[in-house]
Amino acid sequence: MPELPEVETVRRTLNALVKGKQIENVTVRLPRIIIRPDDTQAFAHMLAGHSIVNVERRGKFLRLVLDGLVLVSHLRMEGRYGLYQAGEPLDKHTHVIFHFTDGTELRYNDVRQFGTMHLFQPGEDLTLPPLVKLGQEPLEPSFTAGRFKEIVSGKSTKIKSLLLNQEYVVGIGNIYVDESLHRAGIHPELSAKALTGEQLDRLHHAIVATLTEAVDAGGSSIKSYVNGQGESGTYQQQLLIYGRKDQPCSVCGTIIEKSVVGGRGTHYCPSCQQPSAH
Numbered sequence: 001m002p003e004l005p006e007v008e009t010v011r012r013t014l015n016a017l018v019k020g021k022q023i024e025n026v027t028v029r030l031p032r033i034i035i036r037p038d039d040t041q042a043f044a045h046m047l048a049g050h051s052i053v054n055v056e057r058r059g060k061f062l063r064l065v066l067d068g069l070v071l072v073s074h075l076r077m078e079g080r081y082g083l084y085q086a087g088e089p090l091d092k093h094t095h096v097i098f099h100f101t102d103g104t105e106l107r108y109n110d111v112r113q114f115g116t117m118h119l120f121q122p123g124e125d126l127t128l129p130p131l132v133k134l135g136q137e138p139l140e141p142s143f144t145a146g147r148f149k150e151i152v153s154g155k156s157t158k159i160k161s162l163l164l165n166q167e168y169v170v171g172i173g174n175i176y177v178d179e180s181l182h183r184a185g186i187h188p189e190l191s192a193k194a195l196t197g198e199q200l201d202r203l204h205h206a207i208v209a210t211l212t213e214a215v216d217a218g219g220s221s222i223k224s225y226v227n228g229q230g231e232s233g234t235y236q237q238q239l240l241i242y243g244r245k246d247q248p249c250s251v252c253g254t255i256i257e258k259s260v261v262g263g264r265g266t267h268y269c270p271s272c273q274q275p276s277a278h
């Protein structure tokens, strides 16, 4: 599933492709992608005539801000967008087509069909599901070490599970949580409330640095992720722990182990990431 760096990369590339374009009409070929409104004809009718003002992001969700509407799109496993000329052959996995007045089309493809779209009036989207319960954005200036300590404070959850919970900090999934915990030298199964102030400072720094570097690299292309222009990211080449089971740790040379934490495959270095808080 794309995490913050991948969704942010899609946001940037998509914005460059569709900002300012006016929707003439919309074709929905797979109704289950459209969650709100529950009538796909109403969805298409509402969007016709509106222009795309900006493409924004909230956590792992894209927000296509139009003049008078907001379209919230989640790519889930393998959703992707691409800009085409009208008349170019359709892929069998193209499920939603936004036809623009200039003869181009934004197509939403999704092999797994798990992606979702919700359409809202401006302002509504942040007060209703799926965005309403989302927590802190980690790449905004408001995500200080102090704010991170407030979020983590007193919680007995395992630190890995806490970081994956989008109600606390958004955008971090299985890849970047493993990378951040390794970078900070923290064992994924430690209880959040057992971590020292110094460990939380290190983890805060590791999260920001890891996500920033991954955004700069265009995200990680694991499985089929591509940006809005069909290009792959390169951060998978810089991953230090994720996917490196049985390889030596880049810091200390110890063989990297993989276990299951909170139901998720978890990579860690048994030497750098000791299972005690001190």
Ligand SMILES: [Zn+2]
Pocket: 249, 250, 251, 252, 253, 254, 269, 270, 271, 272, 273
């Ligand atoms: Zn190590």
